[in-house]
Amino acid sequence: xxxxxxxTEEQFIIxxxxxxxxxxxxxxxxxxxxxxxxxxxxxxxxxxxxxTFFKETMDANxxxxxxxxxxxxxxxxxxxxxLDKLFEFVKQNLGLFSTSAFQKRLEDKGMSPEEIQHWSNLxxxxxxxxxxxxxxxxKSLSIDNLKAWRNKRLxxxxxxxxxxxxxxxxxxxxxxxxxxxxxxxxxxxxNRYSVAYDGVTHKIGLPPVKYQMEYLMxxxxxxxxxxxxxx
Numbered sequence: 001x002x003x004x005x006x007x008t009e010e011q012f013i014i015x016x017x018x019x020x021x022x023x024x025x026x027x028x029x030x031x032x033x034x035x036x037x038x039x040x041x042x043x044x045x046x047x048x049x050x051x052t053f054f055k056e057t058m059d060a061n062x063x064x065x066x067x068x069x070x071x072x073x074x075x076x077x078x079x080x081x082x083l084d085k086l087f088e089f090v091k092q093n094l095g096l097f098s099t100s101a102f103q104k105r106l107e108d109k110g111m112s113p114e115e116i117q118h119w120s121n122l123x124x125x126x127x128x129x130x131x132x133x134x135x136x137x138x139k140s141l142s143i144d145n146l147k148a149w150r151n152k153r154l155x156x157x158x159x160x161x162x163x164x165x166x167x168x169x170x171x172x173x174x175x176x177x178x179x180x181x182x183x184x185x186x187x188x189x190x191n192r193y194s195v196a197y198d199g200v201t202h203k204i205g206l207p208p209v210k211y212q213m214e215y216l217m218x219x220x221x222x223x224x225x226x227x228x229x230x231x
Contacts (some may be wrong), residue, residue, distance in 0.1 A: 008093050015086045016078065020190055020202055022072030027183050027205045030065035033058050035213050048215045065179070066146060073186055074143050081180040083138060083186065087131050087142060090193060097196040105198045119199055120195035126196045133190050141185065 006014070036058040040047050047054050095101060095147045102123050106116045187204045194200050 008015065008096055010016070010098060012090065012093070012193075015089055016190060016194055016197075019072055019083060019086060020194075022068050023186055023190065024205055025066045027187075029061040029068065030125075030179060031205065032213070033062040033065060036061070036156075038128065039213070041215060042219050056089065068198055068217055069179075069182060073138070073182070074146065086134055088192070090126060091128055091131050094126060094128065099123045102196065102198070123199075124196060126193060130192070134192070137189070138181035140147065141182050142175075143182070146178070147180070 036054055038045075039054070040058075060159050090097070098118055103116055103120050106119060111119075183204065187202075194202060
């Protein structure tokens with residue numbers, strides 16, 4: 001029986017796809033939470049009709065987004081994905097992201113010499129300095145409250161917060177801009193390595209959910225109007 005050893009190319013694809021999937025999950029859950037927050041303001045009538053359901057759904061999706069961000073890009077535990085592992089891999093395999101390696105992949109895809117030359121002229125190699133700058137960007141993100149909120153939620157108890165009846169979000173607030181920045185910067189970083197590898201750019205997020213949620217709100221509004229007409 002032959003044993004297939006994983007090549008460096010395959011290893012990069014595994015790293016990238018795994019982290020990209022975690023980012024997409026975080027983004028999608030966060031978009032659901034943000035959309036429900038928006039509905040709480042501009043579709044108050046429908047929101048109030050299922051207040052507990054929508055509030056719990058909003059909180060659950062925010063928590064899922066925070067967990068995905070921690071699991072993939074912040075936590076240092078061995079069972080987490082860790083963006084740091086990708087950084088270390090890239091630093092040890094910079095040749096994968098050279099222009100010559102990029103050209104070879106385009107050739108393998110069957111591109112014409114003219115196309116290969118065009119895209120090669122636009123190619124930006126990944127260097128140790130590139131990785132260092134990305135590491136600095138990630139370390140500069142506002143993640144302390146994100147980690148604290150995750151820890152308190154998982155622990156389910158914090159005597160100081162419980163005695164004062166203060167929520168974790170009040171004590172350790174996480175702003176929309178902070179999470180937006182985290183998701184945006186990680187998306188940029190993952191796309192930088194993907195583009196340097198084979199020229200592919202990924203769009204963040206799973207299939208959009210906002211229109212589906214708007215459809216749900218419209219259905220609730222239609223139901224209320226129908227009940228009024230019948231009453």
